[in-house]
Amino acid sequence: xxxSSHRLHHIAGALNQDGHPLDPTQARxxxxxxxxxxxxxxxxxxxxxxxxxxxxxxxxxxxAVLVAVSAALxxxxxxxxxxxxxxxxxxxxxxxxxxxxxxGCLLGAFxxxxxxxxxxxxxxxxxxxxxxxxxxxxxxxxxxGGPFTAYPVASALLAVGADFGxxxxxxxxxxxxxxxxxxxxxxxIMGTDFTLWRIVISLPLPVLAGALGRFVYxxxxxxxxxxxxxx
Amino acid sequence: MSAALLIDILLWSxxxxxxxxxxxxxxxxxxxSLREGSLDFINxxxxxxxxxxxxxxIAAIIxxxxxxGWLGPDSGWLGVASAVVAGAATPGGPVIGFSIGTVAxxxxxxxxxxxxxxxxxxxxxxxxxxxxxxxxxxxxFVWFRCAVSVxxxxxxxxxxxxxxxx
Numbered sequence: 001x002x003x004s005s006h007r008l009h010h011i012a013g014a015l016n017q018d019g020h021p022l023d024p025t026q027a028r029x030x031x032x033x034x035x036x037x038x039x040x041x042x043x044x045x046x047x048x049x050x051x052x053x054x055x056x057x058x059x060x061x062x063x064a065v066l067v068a069v070s071a072a073l074x075x076x077x078x079x080x081x082x083x084x085x086x087x088x089x090x091x092x093x094x095x096x097x098x099x100x101x102x103x104g105c106l107l108g109a110f111x112x113x114x115x116x117x118x119x120x121x122x123x124x125x126x127x128x129x130x131x132x133x134x135x136x137x138x139x140x141x142x143x144x145g146g147p148f149t150a151y152p153v154a155s156a157l158l159a160v161g162a163d164f165g166x167x168x169x170x171x172x173x174x175x176x177x178x179x180x181x182x183x184x185x186x187x188x189i190m191g192t193d194f195t196l197w198r199i200v201i202s203l204p205l206p207v208l209a210g211a212l213g214r215f216v217y218x219x220x221x222x223x224x225x226x227x228x229x230x231x
Numbered sequence: 232m233s234a235a236l237l238i239d240i241l242l243w244s245x246x247x248x249x250x251x252x253x254x255x256x257x258x259x260x261x262x263x264s265l266r267e268g269s270l271d272f273i274n275x276x277x278x279x280x281x282x283x284x285x286x287x288x289i290a291a292i293i294x295x296x297x298x299x300g301w302l303g304p305d306s307g308w309l310g311v312a313s314a315v316v317a318g319a320a321t322p323g324g325p326v327i328g329f330s331i332g333t334v335a336x337x338x339x340x341x342x343x344x345x346x347x348x349x350x351x352x353x354x355x356x357x358x359x360x361x362x363x364x365x366x367x368x369x370x371x372f373v374w375f376r377c378a379v380s381v382x383x384x385x386x387x388x389x390x391x392x393x394x395x396x397x
Contacts, residue, residue: 168375
């Protein structure tokens with residue numbers, strides 16, 4: 001239970017900060033903060049915060065405006081029929097996606113519950129070095145499913161102590177060398193030869209992206225002293 | 232068996248597998264994470280709905296011809312740069328993205344440019360970022376991830392030029 005409220009705390013913070021990228025109270029999502037060290041998860045017995053998830057943030061509002069403008073343009077061009085055509089098509093798409101979204105959310109929740117926070121922050125945290133980037137890359141490459149799994153799981157990793165670098169390596173690896181999209185779409189459409197070479201070319205990129213992410217992160221957000229710094 | 236079905240089976244067996252491990256830690260852990268996952272799901276559904284239903288309209292006002300035009304015959308680094316922009320701006324799902332890549336290859340687009348296009352599309356197609364990444368991830372992470380990813384379609388194109396493949 002302690003673990004769970006720990007995660008909820010992080011996720012809620014993450015969702016609330018939509019559009020406020022430099023909010024200093026949220027500035028260390030990827031690292032255990034001094035007040036909230038991952039290793040002290042057992043002591044994290046604070047009561048579960050209430051329903052603090054906010055479904056509406058700035059990103060959502062911007063997207064909603066974008067959608068409204070686009071729908072208006074479609075309506076002016078194609079009339080009500082055109083608007084309804086897209087709506088029915090997208091509603092059926094939405095219905096097909098929903099079970100997978102549920103699977104992704106459950107996968108993220110279970111993973112964040114069963115992964116020991118201390119171990120994750122050691123092997124994927126800011127101090128995990130090249131090994132952490134390689135683990136993130138491997139994890140992204142073997143993760144089954146599409147975006148409906150990759151992002152909930154990446155979000156769960158962030159919440160249990162992975163840093164931005166390792167999480168970037170995981171997300172980039174999933175999108176560039178993960179087999180899901182390659183098998184389902186890229187090989188049938190682009191051909192095996194192109195796809196395999198494209199993947200070979202992409203092999204070094206997740207580690208490089210994660211390393212660049214780390215390099216920039218520590219310079220952009222110089223972190224305060226934590227007990228980690230003494231090791 | 233279709234690839235989509237295979238992936239669904241893999242996905243749900245993974246959920247089942249980690250669920251089983253969680254259950255092994257005790258029913259309390261299991262039900263806590265079950266509730267946690269369901270709350271995440273309920274919370275995310277409105278955003279996904281907005282994204283899925285909305286992106287159809289956004290895609291409808293960006294004609295594919297515009298994107299294909301950016302993947303034009305320019306074979307140098309300028310071509311790579313416009314391929315990266317085209318990848319980011321491509322609306323729709325993987326079918327559209329890869330089909331545009333195939334069309335570009337067949338109509339004489341340079342291979343490194345098409346590699347850059349596919350990599351850029353995979354890294355930051357706006358529709359996936361809006362529809363999936365922003366709802367699930369902290370917004371700050373998403374912008375940061377996209378920013379540090381910018382060099383890599385160019386790196387991919389450079390490697391493709393270097394090894395002369397595919």
